[in-house]
Amino acid sequence: MELSASSSLCVVLLLTVASKCCWSLQLSADRAAFIAAGRLINQVSQGHSRSSVVRLMMSSNNDEDKPPSGSSSSTKTKFFELDDAFEDDGENVVGTKFFGGNTVKEELYNPEEEEMALELQNVKSKQTKEEDESEYKRFRDTNAFGDELAGRVGEALQVAINQILYGDPAISNNDIPAWKESPSLAWETPFPKAKNAGGNSPLMEMKASKEFYNKLDIAILSAKTIESTLDTSVVEVRWDVGAVWPNPWESRVLLTGTSVLSICEDKESNSITLLKQVDKLDGGNPSDIVGSLTSQLPPRFWDVYHIGMTPSAELDRRLTTLSSSQLNASRGKKGLLSSYNLSYLPPRLVTEPTLIDTNGRAGRTAQALPNHGFTTAIKTVGPNKEEFVPVSPIEITISKVEDQEGGSLIKWTVPVPPEFASKPVLPLPVIDEEDDEKDNATKNDDALATSSADSPSKTSSPYNRRPNRPPPDAPQSLQCSYSLRPSRLVATLPYAGNPQDEEVTQLRRQLYQQVVEKDGFKPRLDPITKRPIFFFWMNDAKACFTRAGGLGMAIYEWRGDWAKSNEVGIELEC
Secondary structure, eight states, rough: HHHHHHHHHHHHHHHTTOOOOEEEOOOOOTOHHHHHHHHOOOOBBBBBBBOOOOOOEEEEGGGGGOOOSSOGGOOOOOOEEEEGGGOOOSSOTTTTTSSSHHHHHHHHHHHHHHHHHHHHOOOOOOOHHHHHHTTEEGGGGTTTTTHHHHHHHHHHHHHHHHHHTTTTOOOOOOSSSEEEEEEEEEEEEESSSTTTSSOOOHHHHHHHHHHSSSSSEEEEEEEEEEEEEOEEEEEEEEEEEEEEOSSTOOEEEEEEEEEEEEEEEETTTTTEEEEEEEESSSSTTTTTTHHHHHTTTHHHHHHHHTTTTSSSSOOOOOSSOOHHHHHHHHOOOOOOTTTTTEEEEOOOOEEEEEEEEEEHHHHHHSSOOGGGGGOOOOOSSSTTOOEEEEEEEEEEEEETTSSTTTTTTEEEEOOOOHHHHHHHHOOOOOOOHHHHHHHHHHHHHHHHHHHHHTSOOOSOTTTOOOOOOOOOOOOOOEEEEEEEEEEEEEEEEEESSSSOOOOHHHHHHHHHHIOOOOOOOOBBOTTTTSSSSSSEEEETEEEEEETEEEEEEEEEEOOGGGOEEEEEEEEEOO
């Protein structure tokens, strides 16, 4: 009865969805072929309002409009406004041209452009130095795997997991030990065990669980050695478990936690044998698997509203039930009348593109992920279309650059889903400063040409003129890296705008007064500027990953101001 009731509720919500909503996709600007094929919808928001008109490129279906066969593929396109997609002819459901419909997607598909996109993805660096700089070897990161034993244990366990979940081939590298399980293995876990599976074998239980979920992903994020002797060692590993639940709306859930492993390492046979494993979930009750899943299984309103835009997004874990030790470490207590939300975030693997911006609020640079943060292009139509994992929110922090007048350091923090984080080696964007300078020069030239074209003429209307503005300054110090984000205690207030709105400054002041001055929490200070760390959560944005290539697309949903979907937050000591 619960399943049918949920299905009925979902149908009712679908029938009452508003006929217009804005959405946009952003891909790396370097994927020119992908843009030409019409898979990129780029929206630039100004102030609180978000444009409801988006330009798309679409192949013409009218034989009279076709150019000669000798022309290039880029001329076989025409522009139309998104508003045309909402015309109701009495037969088609309003909005189905884009929200879940495949008709226009197939029309947008161009085999020639698709091949060009494939070539862009397959381009590899010619120099060994560039190849080394374009890879992040997770298990060599001492911030996540503090010692040699921890790195070996984490990598051996991840390789064994990948062989079961993804069918990865066995690693012939002698540097990676083989993972084994003792016949007398003792296993304590909050996860249910299948009766017909391996009993006390975590790997066999994982194999059985793979048959139940629509998708199952596990990533070993970090490890540290607790105890080491000649015979046995004790290592604590941190993991993320992502799964797509087998319900009609395919809820995507995320579980985080730790496992304490008692192991025996045989260096002669280059193997590690698991003797005991104790699993714990993050949160106030480390064994409450039901409580961890309850809030993630129901359908989300905005997923239903934007039905068909993306699969269900994987939301970053926010634990609202704090342990007494966490509250004591924070030295504060939330008041009964306080309007902010207090939550604990467990450690996560994140990707962090950064740049220095000198355009100020008017440039609106922080509202969209920068191009140098992407590592691939995602094909969403055609025979080679790819599955991807959306994650949310995208976090933005803006801080002043002390040694540069008028400059701001903007950092985007995007959580990495377990499907992509399960790879031992992750790709990094290859940032070529010379190419960036050429691209920026081209953009400035285009901006100047646009300003000239927008100058008033005798026949132009004064109502459709755009203001002449100087081209924005090019960003500086483009960087992108992966890191293990430590656990955090944060306080947030809801907000309906964008990260560079003037109202954000007032909201920061209000948040600081409530959390620090009134309730006594101690703010976490930036190690360089010695100032409180404020951030902005874009809950209406989704970063999309593929396991093969990584971050390849960003999606920005329309959400009403009444929802106050985004958040302004401050980090606290914990």
